[in-house]
Amino acid sequence: RVKNSFERYNSKVYLDTNSAKMIGLIGLEFERMCEECDILVSIGGDGTLISLARRSYKYNKPIMGINAGNLGFLTDVNLDEVETFIDNYFKGEYRIDKRMMLRVEIDGKKSYAFSDIVFSKETISAMVDLRVEVEDDNKELSWLNTYYGDGLIISTPTGSTAYNLSAGGPVVYPLTKSLILTPLCPHSLTQRPLVLPSEFKLFIESNTKVEVILDGQEIVHLYGSKAKIKIASKSAKLIHRVERNYFDVLREKL
Numbered sequence: 001r002v003k004n005s006f007e008r009y010n011s012k013v014y015l016d017t018n019s020a021k022m023i024g025l026i027g028l029e030f031e032r033m034c035e036e037c038d039i040l041v042s043i044g045g046d047g048t049l050i051s052l053a054r055r056s057y058k059y060n061k062p063i064m065g066i067n068a069g070n071l072g073f074l075t076d077v078n079l080d081e082v083e084t085f086i087d088n089y090f091k092g093e094y095r096i097d098k099r100m101m102l103r104v105e106i107d108g109k110k111s112y113a114f115s116d117i118v119f120s121k122e123t124i125s126a127m128v129d130l131r132v133e134v135e136d137d138n139k140e141l142s143w144l145n146t147y148y149g150d151g152l153i154i155s156t157p158t159g160s161t162a163y164n165l166s167a168g169g170p171v172v173y174p175l176t177k178s179l180i181l182t183p184l185c186p187h188s189l190t191q192r193p194l195v196l197p198s199e200f201k202l203f204i205e206s207n208t209k210v211e212v213i214l215d216g217q218e219i220v221h222l223y224g225s226k227a228k229i230k231i232a233s234k235s236a237k238l239i240h241r242v243e244r245n246y247f248d249v250l251r252e253k254l
Contacts, residue, residue: 045069098235115159
């Protein structure tokens, strides 16, 4: 149905290989699809859009999110609105919001996150010990805190309404530039959520084995080295309806 709506405007539509198999068609490998397309379309819930934003980061293509899930906080176009929205898109009646993303580097490997990066214990019976240092915009490095407990969430403003919110962190307007640190079940009740400027860089190390979870979907490991986190150089670009109002969505969904 979505494919047909685009083809009415003589658009060439490519499908990711795995998605194409679901409807009996032949698709392109994900990387090739990203190279060929002008825009990317996510059909699913917020998790599908988040995955697409992270996996397509280096291509920096605008993403149109169509909601076929439950919450639809990011994917604001519902299935019954698809044809109308695509009509409006080709009339130029849309807007593009730029959403901050995070970059984490561990042992020389760089990974990206759209919503959050979670430092978590590997086993339920253990606790993690995380030493966090902050480098400000003057390149001055300061010891911020040592978090001892179940872990730590580093969230983008977009991700503030996800795991961060469930853990007691603040809701932050999504176009704000900031880093949100929220401890998970800290051993000390004096450890509270913290919001830092996006120009700052974070350095996190631990003497325990830690899982570093990107957007709740990918896992890398940290042990005996230091993770460096900063704002990514490119933002995710989300295609929205012109009339979409964040506060309407916030009130309706939450």
